[in-house]
Amino acid sequence: MPEGHILHRLARLHHDWYAGAPVRVSSPQGRFADGAAAVSGRVLTHADAWGKHLFHHYEGALTVHVHLGIYGAFTDSELPLGEPTGQVRMRMIGSGHGSDLRGPAACEVLTEGEVDTIEARLGPDPLRADADPEQAWARVSRSRSPIGGLLMDQSVIAGVGNVYRAEVLFRHGIHPERPGKNLSRAEFDAIWVDLVELMHVGMERGRMHVVRPEHDHGAPAYAKDRPRTYVYRRTGEPCRVCGTPVLHKVMGARNLFWCPVCQPT
Incomplete structure (x- = not known):
């Protein structure tokens, strides 16, 4: 999607x-x-x-x-x-x-x-100038639901899908099953700022660029003509940072990917 x-x-x-x-x-x-x-x-x-x-x-x-x-x-x-x-x-x-x-x-x-x-009924959109991240933080900070599910909930943050969900959590070392209420305000703010930047890059280039330059090498992307990802659609492949095999599960009927070492519980 x-x-x-x-x-x-x-x-x-x-x-x-x-x-x-x-x-x-x-x-x-x-x-x-x-x-x-x-x-x-x-x-x-x-x-x-x-x-x-x-x-x-x-x-x-x-x-x-x-x-x-x-x-x-x-x-x-x-x-x-x-x-x-x-x-x-x-x-x-x-x-x-x-x-x-x-x-x-x-x-x-x-x-x-x-x-x-x-x-x-939509949450704040990181690509809109009028977005208020306080609305999203209010929902996340009170929720026992996993952050991996909250990021996909369009009433919490609008526009985030499976790729941005997996990749932004990896970039910040956050396990997708951590309850929203267990995130610190600093962690949430860092996620929001990163989403704003990454999604603006995606809008300008028409492609999701989520891998930092120092990690953008080695194994090819999951599909032809797509930029590399850290964990998205890389089940069993070595993490680009630590080499640990990437894990996969289904959360909320959507595929979820993460590194168990870079994103500890």
């Missing part, structure tokens, strides 16, 4: 391409036909993101809300787009660019109040 930096990157791209002018919106697949008709021809005022949610705000107080889920993806390019291929849920056409959306978990038109309802 795309993590928050991808949605912010899309929001910035779509704002640059479409904001301030009418956008033609259609649904070649047909599943978003009514929603597309409601906003097609309206001026897109701005695009933004909160966590893993993308919002296209149109004049008339209507917003297209997109959650990519596991399979969703945009294809963005200069015009002309050509005939739609595959199951295109939404097609956007501006003055010089176009975007096709396929396979999202959500693609819907919302009112301002409905957007507010979604945002109200």
Whole structure:
């Protein structure tokens, strides 16, 4: 599932391409036909993101809300787009660019109040200028739940997914099963600052760069054309720092990875 930096990157791209002018919106697949008709021809005022949610705000107080889920993806390019291929849920056409959306978990038109309802249930987003980490600390510091689960809870911190969760905990030597209430304020602050920095790098580069330069060598990344990770998807492989085999378990139906030496209990 795309993590928050991808949605912010899309929001910035779509704002640059479409904001301030009418956008033609259609649904070649047909599943978003009514929603597309409601906003097609309206001026897109701005695009933004909160966590893993993308919002296209149109004049008339209507917003297209997109959650990519596991399979969703945009294809963005200069015009002309050509005939739609595959199951295109939404097609956007501006003055010089176009975007096709396929396979999202959500693609819907919302009112301002409905957007507010979604945002109200999300935690602070490290990529937003208005993020208040005190909200996240208040939740973490009172919780007996493991920090590895809390970081994936979008109502605690919005936008963090499996990769950032595993990697930021490794970078700070914190075992993923440590209860949130057992983190010190200094440890939480360090995690938050690191997430802000790492996710901004991800947004700018379009890739998650999480390994420090002094460790960015040796075994290749878990997949072709991906930057190296410390522990994510490296089960049984030697830790890049201490050489201990990386461990794996399932937490909250998601795969979790950690080094038992660098992240002691």
